[in-house]
Amino acid sequence: MNTDLVVVGSGLFGLTVAERAARELGLKVTMIDRRPHLGGNAYSENEERTGIEVHRYGAHLFHTSNERVWEYVNRFTQFTNYVHRVYTRHQGEVYPMPINLGTINQFFRSAYSPGEARELIREQAGELAGTDPQNLNDKGIQLIGRPLYEAFIKHYTGKQWQTDPKDLPASIISRLPVRYTYDNRYFNDTHEGLPVDGYTAWLERMADHPNIDVRLDTDFFDDSQEFSKASVVGQVPVVYTGPVDRYFDYAQGDLSWRTIDLEEEVLDIEDFQGTSVMNYPDEDVPFTRIHEFRHFHPERDYTKDATVIMREFSRFAEKGDEPYYPVNTSLDREKLLAYRDLAKGESSVLFGGRLGTYKYLDMHMAIGSALSMVDNKIAPHFTSGAPLTSGGVDE
Ligand code: FAD
Ligand code: UDP
Numbered sequence: 001m002n003t004d005l006v007v008v009g010s011g012l013f014g015l016t017v018a019e020r021a022a023r024e025l026g027l028k029v030t031m032i033d034r035r036p037h038l039g040g041n042a043y044s045e046n047e048e049r050t051g052i053e054v055h056r057y058g059a060h061l062f063h064t065s066n067e068r069v070w071e072y073v074n075r076f077t078q079f080t081n082y083v084h085r086v087y088t089r090h091q092g093e094v095y096p097m098p099i100n101l102g103t104i105n106q107f108f109r110s111a112y113s114p115g116e117a118r119e120l121i122r123e124q125a126g127e128l129a130g131t132d133p134q135n136l137n138d139k140g141i142q143l144i145g146r147p148l149y150e151a152f153i154k155h156y157t158g159k160q161w162q163t164d165p166k167d168l169p170a171s172i173i174s175r176l177p178v179r180y181t182y183d184n185r186y187f188n189d190t191h192e193g194l195p196v197d198g199y200t201a202w203l204e205r206m207a208d209h210p211n212i213d214v215r216l217d218t219d220f221f222d223d224s225q226e227f228s229k230a231s232v233v234g235q236v237p238v239v240y241t242g243p244v245d246r247y248f249d250y251a252q253g254d255l256s257w258r259t260i261d262l263e264e265e266v267l268d269i270e271d272f273q274g275t276s277v278m279n280y281p282d283e284d285v286p287f288t289r290i291h292e293f294r295h296f297h298p299e300r301d302y303t304k305d306a307t308v309i310m311r312e313f314s315r316f317a318e319k320g321d322e323p324y325y326p327v328n329t330s331l332d333r334e335k336l337l338a339y340r341d342l343a344k345g346e347s348s349v350l351f352g353g354r355l356g357t358y359k360y361l362d363m364h365m366a367i368g369s370a371l372s373m374v375d376n377k378i379a380p381h382f383t384s385g386a387p388l389t390s391g392g393v394d395e
Helices: 012-023 067-073 101-107 114-124 136-144 146-161 199-207 330-344 353-357 363-384
Strands: 005-008 029-032 044-046 053-055 062-064 086-090 093-097 191-193 212-215 238-240 257-267 277-279 289-292 307-316 349-351
Touching (some): 005 012, 012 029, 012 199, 012 353, 044 199, 062 067, 067 363, 086 146, 101 114, 114 146, 349 363
Parallel strands (some): 029 212
Antiparallel strands (some): 044 053, 062 191, 086 093, 257 307, 289 307
């Protein structure tokens, strides 16, 4: 087999491993993906009629405070100065998200100072003061009090995860900042922006190296193709970034995932909602949010005759759906531990990325974790013969 390393999946995890292995370690890499394009979920393309760049698998905003990752991604693309801001439409009114002093004052029809607002929320969260909530419902109430929680979080989360917030881990809501200023930036990170000439140009540049052979429309579990699981495992080291339960033929049961359905519409107007993302936190609206892609690139000279919007609906993934978000119930965590044990037995396979580790990874986290895998496992193996795996699934 004329390759040193097989990478399964060409998302940002696989691309980073392939790029580093080829450029830094001089390895011959074969990267396969079952989709007809590379880039995984960060892939985008220009909508045909309008030329507006559309993120095919849901809106992707790049942000990081990791200097190493920021330096790394800037080798392949420049970033615009786009700053993400989200609004939310509750009972016929539009509020800024994440919850900040503007949201609080608008909601309570008041003009609280930061200190007064803190005091109010402290009172409203009083029922859970001093506790350490483990589930999203209690954590949400503790963070912002019950009225704001019920207006902006409870039903949005219920729609998004199709799970009672009492059965979801508190960590999901900890991703969202709560601010006692009028700062309504969505992310807190040092660096933020969108790739100047689009995601796909960035992702293709990562794979553009003579030592990287990309094979699309190629499923790792299709035994008829050259780089299938049956033909490569044990013959050549593999970095696998597909779903971990699929790798083991669901032997320990299915892990639960959430998927999204995106309903795209081209409208013959210049501007539909005046901003890139509008959330819909009310129970009676079936979708969670609407994206309007022109607003991600105000610097571009897009047509004024039309705009592209996408309504996002969320549901449980079934076999055959794209697994997008790990649901992570306690039963899932038990199964994951069993899969990690199985992974320990695969001495020439490293599991990485969002699907391979069953973790909610943002792009910068996927890239950072891939760089660590190259440093800690792949480089020592190829330069000094260290065993490839020392415990299976990368934690
Ligand atoms: P993926 O991008 O999922 O790539 C995995 C690849 O493996 C896929 O291309 C898949 O086709 C391939 N594959 C799977 N099984 C097989 C097989 N059997 N054979 C061959 N190939 C296979 N991150 C942010 O930083 N900001 C955001 O705003 C953001 N928004 C997101 C919105 C949505 C809806 C989703 C789902 C994710 C979002 N993310 C965001 C996360 C981001 O997409 C991930 O961090 C990134 O995709 C991780 O890359 P990955 O390589 O681990 O996985
Ligand atoms: N969330 C919410 N209301 C909102 C926005 C977010 O309840 O208007 C909750 C929801 O549970 C979501 C979590 O906060 O899963 C994290 O939000 P984020 O926007 O980071 O989620 P993503 O869209 O990246 O999955």
